[in-house]
Amino acid sequence: MNAPVVATTTSAAVSTERRQKVEEFAYQARHHALNMGEVQGQGYVGQALGSADMFAAVYADQLNYRAQDPEWEQRDRFLLSTGHYAIGHYAALAQAGIVPVQELDTYGSDDSRLPMSGMSTYTPGMEISGGSLGHGLPIAIGTALGLRHQGSSARVINFMSDGELDEGSTWEAVMGADHHGLGNLTVLVDINALQADGKTDTVLRTEPVADKWAASGWFVQRIDGNDAGALLAAFDAVAVEAKNAARPSVILCDTRIGRGVPLLEQREKAHFMRIEEHEWKICREQLTAGYEGEK
Known part of the structure; x- marks a missing residue:
């Protein structure tokens, strides 16, 4: 029998304090x-x-890590498959205390530890070098298998994009994760409906x-990825599922490019913005006004 598709919204079980912590992050x-x-x-x-909001839910609520020891053996692994999202990951790493905030000023500069596409050889807390789409999930499966063989309780969270769903390697990995019963693997998919060549539904x-x-046997939830409460409720459901069944989980997150800044939300060419x-x-003014207006 196929896994049920669960539509998750903000849960009353998610505390206000917990939600606000993620929103502030x-x-x-x-x-x-x-x-x-x-x-x-x-x-x-x-x-x-x-x-x-997706990065915030991971780093402010879910991930088990030590900011001063990014290579801590018992850490949960967060894999950024979409290397061009590195700017968002760096922002989260800085807010989490793993990368100094002042170092963000070197972003994309020569000799910086923060290149425009994520590379694990340079950046603390960056587990893999992403960029060639479709590689992250296969690596996540190997990581989850390795941790299980070691008897580790660490989890693997793999962040990917809806554009990566065009890749055959992604779907091979989807089947492989189910085959191996990887209950320690959770995938976050950013569904913003846009990729380099246009809208995702017109590309493929x-x-x-x-x-x-x-x-393919996964525990599936589809949510508003810009809703902190919905994200937390989805992760809570994953935790319950992991206790009851040895299968991987995916949280499909519908998001809006430029979220929080109306000027950028309305940009026609939004994949790579000038x-x-x-x-x-x-x-900045729009971001602050929107956040303070929602408090």
Whole structure:
């Protein structure tokens, strides 16, 4: 029997304190992303803003790590498959205390530990070098298998994009994770409906994507990826599932590129943004006004 597809919304079981902690983390991470973007005047700023809540739920609530010891053996592993999302990951690493906030000013510069595409050889807390889409999930499976063979209780969380669902290697990995019963693996998919060559449904239609993951034996949830409460409730459901069944979990997160900054949410060419010098101040003002208005 196929796994059930669960539509998850904000749960009453998620405390206000817990939700607010994630929202504050995401707000600060968005500011970090804007600051880094201004260093270059362009980049994958829209993805960083859109996925900030996902990163925040991981680092502010879920991940077991030691900020001063990124190589701690018992840490949970967070794998960024989408290397071009590094700007969003760096923002989270800085907010989590793994990378110094002041180092964000070196983003994309020569000899920086923060290149525009994530590389594990340079950046503390970066587990893999991403970029060639479709590689992250196969590596996550190997990591989850290795941890299980070692008797480790550490979890693996793999972040990927909806564009990666175009890759055959992704679907081979989806089947492999089910075959091996990897209950210690959770995948987050950022579904922002846009990739380099255009809208995802015009490049290669992948819907009904939840049914496809479910047909491969995964525990599937589809949520609003910009809703902190929904993200936390989804992770809570994954924890319950892991106690009852040895199978991997996926949280499909519908997000909006540029989330929190209306000026950028409305950009037509949003995959790789070029932002004018005078617009950065407007972006920060809009981000702050929106956050304070929602409190």
